Amino acid sequence: MFRKPVLFVFVLLVWGKFLSAQIPNDSTRQSFDFTPNLYHGIDTSLRIINLYPFFSLHVDSSLSYQLQINKPLKNYYWYLRDAPVGLKIDKDNGLLTFKANKSLFMSGRLSYDKKYEVKIGVQNLSNPKELVDTSFTISFYSTDIVYPRVKPSVVSPVYIEEGNKLSFNVLCDNGNFPIERILVSSNISIGNFKLPKTCDDAFEWTPDYDFVSDKDSAGVKIVNLLFMGTTQFNFTDTARIKVIVKNALNFDIATKEYKNAVNNMNDWILRYKYTFLQIDKKLKSTKGVRSGFDITTATTTTTGTVMAATDPNKGVSKILPGVGVVAMPVKEAVAPQKTIEQNQATLLRANIKRLQYVLFDNKLNGDRDPDIAVKTETLKKELRQSQTQLAEVPTETAETMSEEQINKYFESPKVQRKYRLK
Incomplete structure (x- = not known):
């Protein structure tokens, strides 16, 4: 019963022996030792062995x-x-x-x-x-939720006049996460501004002088500014500032208008002074001629009286007093009284003094006088009034005399005494 299995095993052994005999020996074959060759050295360099990064x-x-x-x-x-x-x-x-x-x-x-x-x-x-x-x-x-807040450095509302600069910082309370960017929006389009981009940046804006129009009620315009801060997780906080812009005067233009009014008035004052000088010289010439006639008349009359007393029989003593009487109408014909010119000279001097006082009384108080518009209008009004009063007086422009010479003549003591109010 066991003969066949034993025979089969024997045949396999013989066949394996035969195959091994057919393989030639390889003299170059090496034997490998798979036993691990570990080197256990001494750890000498200093190291921290458990540090987390x-x-x-x-x-x-x-x-x-x-x-x-x-x-x-x-x-x-x-x-x-x-x-x-x-x-x-x-x-x-x-x-x-x-x-x-x-x-x-x-x-x-x-x-x-x-x-x-x-x-x-x-x-x-x-x-x-x-x-x-x-x-x-x-x-x-932290697991506590602290919301960030945008906090401008001014308190709403803010009042400002046209031409003045509005400037304030946009501050932030960061909370758990900081505000990374800031956006600005307004209900009205504005210009001449500097926008903040991050916290602690400044917002700057200067409204133009024509920002407030005549259609705006009470002479003011309201601008609502929105400052929106955003975190990296798109959480948004908004701060609102109301800016009330008041209508204001453009001092640059107003100052130019004031200077033009002053220069115009000074020009007319100088013209009036020169006209006064010419009229006064004519009055002085007429007075000299009339004084000559008066002296001649008085001399002839006195001479005739003396000669009549010393030698009554001479005819000359009777003629000389008549010469004085005849000279009176000649005096009026040659040098009549300059009543109109005298009145014109008096009126000119009074107007010149009044205009000089108006100039002094309407001087500017500093570079930004709040009453500059009123003072400019006063100068123009007073000059128009003087021009109306002196419309019948033919004014002349000084061409042969300097301003200094005209002022020296006008302020001379002789002229002051002559036209002094009595």
Whole structure:
């Protein structure tokens, strides 16, 4: 019963022996030893063997982490550099500790979601060259929701006049996440402005002098400014500032108009003075001629009287008094009284003095006199009134005399006495 299986096994053994005899021996074949050849050396370089590169702590949590090195802790010194407030390390055993306190974050000494890079090192006290310097990062987070707020440095409403500059800073309370960008919007299109882009930037705007139109009620225009701050997670906070712009005077243009009015009045005053000078000279010439006739008449009359008393028989003594009487109509014909010119000279001098007083009384008080428009209109009104009063007086322009010569004549003591009010 077992003869066939035994025979089959025997045949297989014989056949295997035959095949092995047919394979030639390879003299180059090498034997391999798969036993691992491990080198167990001595670890001599100093290393921190369990330092994590990053720590993240909740604001209410604490940290206690034992750092280890690959050598005995004896005679080794641990230290930190650029560590945030509250992070400490035991210099003897390398125990890293931190106790978070919300007051540190509220005071601004620590910040949420900010990566603090801390330099850490360990050094052999016996061998200063044996040391390790490395670093790790620590950050803090809070699960309390503190919303960021946009806070302009002014309180609404803000009043401003045309031509004046409006400037204030746009501040932020960042909360859990800082405001990264600020957008500005207004209900009215404005120009000449500087927009803030981030927190603590300034908003600057100077409204033009024609910003407030005649159609605006009460001479003011209201501008509503919206400052929209956005975080990295698209949370938005908006601050509103109402700006009330008042209608104001353009002092540059008003000053030019005032100077033009002053120059125009000075020109007319100079023209009036020169006209007064010419009339006064004519009056002086007429007075000289009439005085000559009066002296001649008085002389002939007196001479005739004297001669009649000394020699009554001579006819000359009877003729001379008649000559004086005949000279009177000749005087009136040659040099009549200049009543009209006298009145004109008096009126001119009175108007000149009045215009000079008006100029003095309407001087500007500083560079931005609030009454500049009223004073300019007063100068124009007074000049028009003088021109109306002196419309019948033929004025002349000084061509042969300087302004200094005319003023010297007008203010001379002789002229002052002649036209002094009695």
